[in-house]
Amino acid sequence: MTACNSYTSPSGNYTWTTSGVYNDTIPNANNCDSVMTFNLTINYSTSSSQTITACNSYTSPSGNDVWTISGIYMDTITNLAGCDSFMTIDLTINNSSNGVLVTQACDSMVSPSGNYVWTESGTYIDTLVNSFGCDSFLLVTLTVNSTQYVNQAVSACDSYELPGGNVVTTGGVYIDTLMTTGGCDSIITTDLTINSSSVTNISETACNSYLWVVNGQTYTSSGQYQGVLTSSTGCDSTVIMDLVITQIETSIEVTGTMEEILALTSNEVSSGVSYQWLSCDPDFQPIAEETNVSFTPGVYGSYAVEITLNGCVDTSACFNAGPVGIVEGGLAQLRVYPNPTNGRVSIELPNASDNVRVDVMAADGRLVRSESHTSGTSFIETMIDGPAGLYFISVKVGGESSRVVRVVKE
Numbered sequence: 001m002t003a004c005n006s007y008t009s010p011s012g013n014y015t016w017t018t019s020g021v022y023n024d025t026i027p028n029a030n031n032c033d034s035v036m037t038f039n040l041t042i043n044y045s046t047s048s049s050q051t052i053t054a055c056n057s058y059t060s061p062s063g064n065d066v067w068t069i070s071g072i073y074m075d076t077i078t079n080l081a082g083c084d085s086f087m088t089i090d091l092t093i094n095n096s097s098n099g100v101l102v103t104q105a106c107d108s109m110v111s112p113s114g115n116y117v118w119t120e121s122g123t124y125i126d127t128l129v130n131s132f133g134c135d136s137f138l139l140v141t142l143t144v145n146s147t148q149y150v151n152q153a154v155s156a157c158d159s160y161e162l163p164g165g166n167v168v169t170t171g172g173v174y175i176d177t178l179m180t181t182g183g184c185d186s187i188i189t190t191d192l193t194i195n196s197s198s199v200t201n202i203s204e205t206a207c208n209s210y211l212w213v214v215n216g217q218t219y220t221s222s223g224q225y226q227g228v229l230t231s232s233t234g235c236d237s238t239v240i241m242d243l244v245i246t247q248i249e250t251s252i253e254v255t256g257t258m259e260e261i262l263a264l265t266s267n268e269v270s271s272g273v274s275y276q277w278l279s280c281d282p283d284f285q286p287i288a289e290e291t292n293v294s295f296t297p298g299v300y301g302s303y304a305v306e307i308t309l310n311g312c313v314d315t316s317a318c319f320n321a322g323p324v325g326i327v328e329g330g331l332a333q334l335r336v337y338p339n340p341t342n343g344r345v346s347i348e349l350p351n352a353s354d355n356v357r358v359d360v361m362a363a364d365g366r367l368v369r370s371e372s373h374t375s376g377t378s379f380i381e382t383m384i385d386g387p388a389g390l391y392f393i394s395v396k397v398g399g400e401s402s403r404v405v406r407v408v409k410e
Contacts, residue, residue, distance in 0.1 A: 001038050001039060001040045001041065002040075002041045002042075002043060002082070003016075003040065003041070003042055003043070004042075004043050004044065004045060004081070004082065004083035004084070005017065005042065005043075005044055005045055005083065006042065007038075007040055007042065009022065009024035009038075010024055010026050010036060011024050011025060011026045016038075016040055016042065017042060018042050019040055019041045019042045020040055021037065021038065021039050021040070022037070022038045022040055023035060023036065023037050023038070024036045024038065043081035043082060043083050044081070044083060045079070045083045045084040045085065045086065046079045046083070046084075046085045046086070047085070047086040047087070047088070048085065048086075048087050048088070049087075049088040049089075049090070050087060050088070050089050050090065051089075051090040051092075052089055052090070052091050052092070053091075053092045053093075053094060053133070054091065054092070054093055054094070055093075055094055055095070055096060055132070055133065055134035055135065056068070056093065056094075056095055056096055056134065057093065058091055058093065060073065060075040060089070061075050061077050061087060061089075062075050062076060062077050067091055067093070068093060069093055070091055070092045070093045071091055072088065072089065072090050072091070073088075073089045073091055074086070074087065074088060074089070075087045075089060094132035094133065094134050095132075095134060096130070096134045096135040096136065096137065097130045097134070097135075097136045097137070098136070098137050098138075098139070099136060099137070099138045099139070100138070100139045100141070101138055101139070101140045101141070102140075102141045103140065103141070103142060103143075104142065104143040104144070104145055104182065104183065105118075105142065105143075105144055105145070106144075106145055106146070106147055106182075106183065106184035106185065107119070107144065107145075107146060107147055107184070108144065109142055109144065111124065111126040111140070112126050112128055112138060112140075113126045113127060113128050115127075118140075118142055118144070119144060120144055121142055121143045121144045122142060123139065123140065123141050123142070124139075124140045124142060125137060125138070125139055125140070126138045126140055143182075145180070145182035145183065145184045146184065147184050147185045147186075147187065148180055148184065148185070148186040148187065149187050149189075150186065150187070150188045150189070151188075151189045151191070152188065152189070152190050152191070153190075153191045153193075154190055154191070154192050154193070155192075155193045155194075155195060155233070155234065156192065156193070156194055156195070157194075157195055157196070157197055157233070157234065157235035157236065158194065158195075158196060158197050158235070159194070160192055160194065162174050162176050162190060162192075163176045163178060163188045163190070164176035164177070164178065164188075168192065168194075169194060170194055171192050171193045171194040172192055173189065173190070173191050173192070174189070174190045174192060175187065175188070175189050175190075176188045176190070195231075195233035195234070195235045196235065197231075197235045197236040197237065197238065198231065198235070198236075198237045198238065199237075199238045199239075199240065200237065200238070200239045200240070201239075201240045201241075201242070202239060202240070202241050202242070203241070203242045203243075203244075204241055204242070204243050204244070205243075205244045205245075205246070205310070205311075206219075206243070206244075206245055206246070207245075207246050207248070207310075207311070207312030207313075207314070208220065208245070208246070208247060208248070208312070208314070209245065210243055210245060212225065212227060212241065212243075214227030214228075214229060214239050214241075215227040215228075219243055219245065220245060220247070221245055221247075222243055222244045222245045223243060224240065224241065224242050224243070225240075225241045225243055226238060226239070226240050226241070227239045227241070244310075246309055246310040246311070246312040248268055248307050248309050248312055248313075248314040249266075249267045249268040249270075249307075250268070250305075250307065250314050250315065250316040250317070251267045251316070252264050252265065252266055252267065252304075252305065252316050252317075252319055252365075253265045253267060254319055254321060254363075254364040254365040262296075262297070262321035262322060262365060263294055263295065263296045263321070264277075264294065264295045264296075264297070264303055264305070264319055264321055264365070265293060265294040265295075266293050266294070266305050266307060266316070268307050268309065269293065270309055272309060272310065273307060273308070273309045274291065274307070274308045274309075275290075275291050275292060275293055275305055275306070275307060275308075276290070276291055276305065276306040276308075277290035277291070277295040277303060277304070277305050277306075278303065278304045278305065278306055278315070279301060279302070279303060280301075280302035280303060280304050280318035281301060281302050281318075284304065284306075284315070286306075287303075297321050297322040298322070299322050300320070300321070300322025300394065300402065300404055301320070301321070301322055302318045302319065302320050302367070303318065303319055303320075303321055304316045304317065304318045304319065317366075318367065319364070319365035319366065319367075320359060320361040320365045320366075320367055320392070320394065321365050322404075333350040334347070334348070334349060334350065334395060334403050334405070335347070335348040336393055336395075336405045336407060339405075339407050339408065340407075340408040340409065340410045341384065341407060341408070341409055341410070342409070342410055343383055343384050343385075343409055344381065344382075344383055345381070345382050345383070345384060345393065345407060346379070346380070346381050347379070347380040347381070347382065347393070347395060348378065348379055349377065349378045349379070349380075349395075349397070351378065352376045352377060352378040353376075353377055353378065353397045353398070354374060354375050354376065354377070354398065355372070355373075355374060355397065355398050356372070356373040356374075356377045356380065356395065356396070356397055357370070357371075357372050357373075357394075357395075357396045358370070358371050358372075358373075358380060358382055358393065358394070358395055359393070359394040359396075360382065360384055360385075360391055360392075360393055360394075361391065361392045361393075361394065362386060362389070362390075362391060363389060363390040363391065363392070368384070368385050368386050368391070369382065369383065369384070369385055384407065384409045386409070387409075388409050388410055389408075389409060390406065390407075390408055391406075391407050391408075391409055392404055392405070392406055392407070393405050393407055
């Protein structure tokens with residue numbers, strides 16, 4: 001016989017709490033004593049205490065209860081002896097957690113748990129363990145960006161700054177790694193050709209001015225000038241020009257008085273210069289043997305000088321000069337008045353004449369007015385155009401008779 005904790009005899013007279021051999025007497029069916037012998041084994045109930053931590057909920061050891069909050073709970077199960085086992089459970093309930101992660105990655109991403117590799121953008125769920133040892137469910141919104149590969153062929157002049165910022169001066173294949181706006185690598189391969197700029201020195205000479213086709217500039221003085229062209233490779237081709245400009249001074253100094261012969265002198269006196277005096281009327285004819293810096297005309301007329309210097313040739317303006325106050329032909333009775341004048345001058349000829357030419361010259365020989373009268377002219381009015389001073393009026397008739405008169409303008 002086996003019992004838990006104690007056993008009450010069939011007669012009810014005894015309660016045994018320990019194992020042993022016991023006798024009990026009860027009446028049988030004939031109302032006679034029936035003696036019973038018991039080989040009794042007493043097993044005992046047990047009790048225990050447990051401290052348990054669980055996630056979200058805990059099912060009691062007996063399976064009869066499910067607990068979802070922390071607390072102290074009692075449960076009864078059967079021990080190995082078949083008796084009750086009373087359990088006191090100090091229970092702590094921890095909860096699972098949820099999280100959200102919005103992130104981006106380059107090419108692929110290993111999930112936070114390490115269990116997955118994601119290579120495309122999307123929304124994923126991953127399970128971790130939180131600080132309480134329970135599941136942590138993580139909602140991952142992932143953007144997968146790609147590494148970019150760029151190949152470029154570049155030609156540059158003298159040097160080139162690579163995408164990574166380095167400046168190189170030799171051609172070759174260079175690889176730079178940058179970062180895209182998405183935070184991924186941008187791998188740029190540059191096939192670089194370096195071309196060189198060039199410098200050329202030239203020398204030029206010119207008369208008065210020089211138009212340089214390299215830069216379209218016109219220069220009027222000697223010096224060193226620089227222009228830039230573009231070569232066939234697209235690089236600068238710098239041209240440095242040493243320019244010599246020959247400027248000829250064409251001004252003339254006029255000397256003399258009314259009673260003397262007026263002389264003309266060139267103001268160009270550079271080394272190596274040569275002169276040729278010309279008669280302006282007609283057609284700038286060279287005057288024989290007049291090749292000095294000064295020229296004294298024997299006949300009143302219009303003269304200029306042709307100057308040659310360093311291979312350059314230029315001609316002065318025409319100046320009127322020659323013997324003054326000498327009357328040629330039939331103009332002895334010529335009258336010019338008023339003298340002095342305020343500018344208006346009257347000329348009376350001895351006779352009505354054809355082909356009369358009147359020239360008004362300043363004291364330095366410059367022609368300030370010229371007019372012609374072609375038929376039956378005996379009276380002419382002319383003007384002295386210019387400031388107050390000494391002027392000369394030349395009157396020629398038919399290209400033969402002439403007279404020069406000095407007039408003062410007030």
